[in-house]
Amino acid sequence: MGKDVGGLGFRDLLIFNKALIAKQCWKLISRPNSLTARVLKGCYYPNTSFLVAKPLPSGSMIWKGLIWGRDIIEAGSRWRIGNGSSVKIYGDRWLPRPVTFKTVSPQILDEHTTVSDLFISPGVWDMTCIRASFHVDDAEAILSLPLSSSDLPDRLIWHFEKSRDYYVRSGYQVGCDWMSQASSSRLGRLNDWWNYLWRLRIPPKIKHFIWKACHHWLPTLVNLARSGVKTDVLCSQCKRKAETTCHALWGCPKAKHNRTGCDFLVGIWWGDESHFQDLMVLCANKLASRDFEIFCVLLWRTWFKRNQKVHGNWCDTSEDVLGWSVCFLNEFQNTNWPDEKHKNVAQATKMNWVNPDVGTFKVNTAAVSNGNHYKTGIGVIVRDHKGLVMGAITQPILSLYSPQVAKAIAILKGIQFAMEKDLLPTVIESDAKGVVELINRGVTPCSDVGVITTDILALLATRPISIVYSSRPTNIVAVKLAKIASLATSSKIWVNSAPLSVENLVRGDYTC
Numbered sequence: 001m002g003k004d005v006g007g008l009g010f011r012d013l014l015i016f017n018k019a020l021i022a023k024q025c026w027k028l029i030s031r032p033n034s035l036t037a038r039v040l041k042g043c044y045y046p047n048t049s050f051l052v053a054k055p056l057p058s059g060s061m062i063w064k065g066l067i068w069g070r071d072i073i074e075a076g077s078r079w080r081i082g083n084g085s086s087v088k089i090y091g092d093r094w095l096p097r098p099v100t101f102k103t104v105s106p107q108i109l110d111e112h113t114t115v116s117d118l119f120i121s122p123g124v125w126d127m128t129c130i131r132a133s134f135h136v137d138d139a140e141a142i143l144s145l146p147l148s149s150s151d152l153p154d155r156l157i158w159h160f161e162k163s164r165d166y167y168v169r170s171g172y173q174v175g176c177d178w179m180s181q182a183s184s185s186r187l188g189r190l191n192d193w194w195n196y197l198w199r200l201r202i203p204p205k206i207k208h209f210i211w212k213a214c215h216h217w218l219p220t221l222v223n224l225a226r227s228g229v230k231t232d233v234l235c236s237q238c239k240r241k242a243e244t245t246c247h248a249l250w251g252c253p254k255a256k257h258n259r260t261g262c263d264f265l266v267g268i269w270w271g272d273e274s275h276f277q278d279l280m281v282l283c284a285n286k287l288a289s290r291d292f293e294i295f296c297v298l299l300w301r302t303w304f305k306r307n308q309k310v311h312g313n314w315c316d317t318s319e320d321v322l323g324w325s326v327c328f329l330n331e332f333q334n335t336n337w338p339d340e341k342h343k344n345v346a347q348a349t350k351m352n353w354v355n356p357d358v359g360t361f362k363v364n365t366a367a368v369s370n371g372n373h374y375k376t377g378i379g380v381i382v383r384d385h386k387g388l389v390m391g392a393i394t395q396p397i398l399s400l401y402s403p404q405v406a407k408a409i410a411i412l413k414g415i416q417f418a419m420e421k422d423l424l425p426t427v428i429e430s431d432a433k434g435v436v437e438l439i440n441r442g443v444t445p446c447s448d449v450g451v452i453t454t455d456i457l458a459l460l461a462t463r464p465i466s467i468v469y470s471s472r473p474t475n476i477v478a479v480k481l482a483k484i485a486s487l488a489t490s491s492k493i494w495v496n497s498a499p500l501s502v503e504n505l506v507r508g509d510y511t512c
């Protein structure tokens with residue numbers, strides 16, 4: 001009985017077994033001091049690591065089995081960079097970019113060069129060297145990796161779980177992808193995908209738009225050229241790459257800019273040359289259906305804005321495309337499924353900024369990415385119990401981080417600022433719910449954001465600083481400062497004042 005009729009085929013059982021054994025492999029890697037790991041290392045890989053150990057013909061059945069399950073670990077894991085000393089630039093898997101996780105630029109540095117050779121000092125990338133030595137895609141991926149100033153060891157992480165720990169469920173999925181690529185028989189999965197798309201609660205015109213994009217039917221410049229139209233294929237919005245469907249809707253800096261605030265897309269990387277449909281299948285598998293619905297509307301809006309630009313019409317470049325898409329979807333769903341109206345309305349309730357207690361301070365922090373200029377803007381503002389401004393920062397950073405990492409960096413900057421100016425005790429507010437939860441649970445996950453939360457927890461250890469979540473409307477001044485920073489060329493610090501352009505917003509908070 002095939003999977004599409006509710007059963008498990010032989011192929012699925014095989015992959016499932018492999019995914020179960022991969023769990024044992026993961027334990028050997030993540031707990032190298034366990035008794036089993038030490039015994040196996042003594043027998044089979046005394047001078048090397050499990051990942052590169054050879055399948056000896058004389059090995060036990062258990063050993064041969066582990067080597068068999070290792071394929072899945074290889075397909076779904078990558079290095080998280082700590083001090084960078086044990087990861088080779090070429091050949092090792094360390095970029096947050098499936099399927100290979102490896103650099104694609106031609107090798108111009110020595111083959112033994114490690115990632116630490118790309119640092120100017122601990123925790124700081126050598127941007128000039130990176131831009132000179134790698135293709136733009138690789139350089140962007142490298143600079144999106146946060147670094148810690150503490151001497152963290154490099155660590156192998158499982159890319160396909162938020163916790164970065166191996167789970168059989170995602171191992172099984174990776175195994176299926178791996179086998180499908182090997183046999184190129186993806187029909188079952190594709191049928192699932194089309195059924196899923198048609199069942200989504202989005203307007204039919206958007207379903208048809210997605211369907212056309214998956215079949216190369218959108219008139220992007222590359223598709224037009226393929227169909228015989230004489231045209232330049234270079235993207236007219238960024239002038240950097242050929243305008244494939246993936247470029248127009250995903251890889252183009254304009255498209256990235258439109259995705260500002262989409263925390264649910266953290267960790268999804270996709271190349272411009274890849275098939276758009278594979279990106280959609282990946283997202284459909286990874287995202288909650290509500291997030292995937294928002295994503296579909298956002299892609300449709302991105303194409304609409306691209307057309308406005310290409311046809312020379314006026315286009316509002318400051319539009320909050322995510323906000324627009326959520327409103328559009330809520331309206332559609334509230335009209336068609338009125339019984340569930342309350343769910344969406346609850347999310348839209350506006351809240352106000354609240355003054356901190358007497359004798360304490362409040363630091364609001366935010367980050368905004370600027371895909372056009374490949375920058376991240378950090379905004380920080382400190383106020384006292386009366387709402388008076390004690391200081392503010394706008395800091396542009398020449399890297400495009402994931403939203404989660406960028407907001408964690410903003411929190412770190414806020415803490416450092418409050419400490420430098422001696423504005424303690426203080427409450428740090430951020431609109432990054434997930435990051436705030438991690439910090440308050442004292443968790444330093446082995447994901448990229450863990451690099452920053454490690455530094456934050458080290459600062460919090462002995463100081464009267466608390467970190468709390470605030471919804472975006474209550475954090476509006478910091479968001480505005482971050483927007484200013486994302487367009488600025490250098491950092492600015494204000495003491496006992498804030499930039500003129502946010503004064504009205506500050507007053508709005510003050511009178512609330």
Ligand SMILES: [Zn+2]
Nearest residue numbers: 235237238252
């Ligand atoms: Zn472009």
